[in-house]
Amino acid sequence: MTLINGMTAYPVQKLSIADPNGNGDVTFTLHYRSRTREWTADISFGDNFVVNGLKLAVSPNLLYQWHNNIPFGLFIQSIDGLDPLFIDDFISGGRVKMFLLTSSEVSTTQNLVISGEVMG
Numbered sequence: 001m002t003l004i005n006g007m008t009a010y011p012v013q014k015l016s017i018a019d020p021n022g023n024g025d026v027t028f029t030l031h032y033r034s035r036t037r038e039w040t041a042d043i044s045f046g047d048n049f050v051v052n053g054l055k056l057a058v059s060p061n062l063l064y065q066w067h068n069n070i071p072f073g074l075f076i077q078s079i080d081g082l083d084p085l086f087i088d089d090f091i092s093g094g095r096v097k098m099f100l101l102t103s104s105e106v107s108t109t110q111n112l113v114i115s116g117e118v119m120g
Helices: 103-115
Strands: 012-018 025-033 038-045 049-055 073-078 096-101
Touching: 073 103, 096 103
Parallel strands: none
Antiparallel strands: 012 025, 025 038, 038 049, 073 096
């Protein structure tokens, strides 16, 4: 599990993070929507994977629906269990943390969700 660092309180941010499996970089463009108080992301990986406007929400793996297409997952955790709402949620020491999961962590997390040990 790799903590995604370097986020700020700017409403638009672009980050390039190494895939934890060593298969290239994952590019995130984060957008804070002040009217709806939510964060969304455009995510790309390689030549064939692009997701635009994905609402960021607390989840053991927000990208699980694409687990057959990408070798990583995205775990979003907040200290109070609420989805990202504020522009400063992702700053270092902030209320919300994002982690990239390896392919084996995606499998382990899904097994825990199925067994009821982790609730999304």
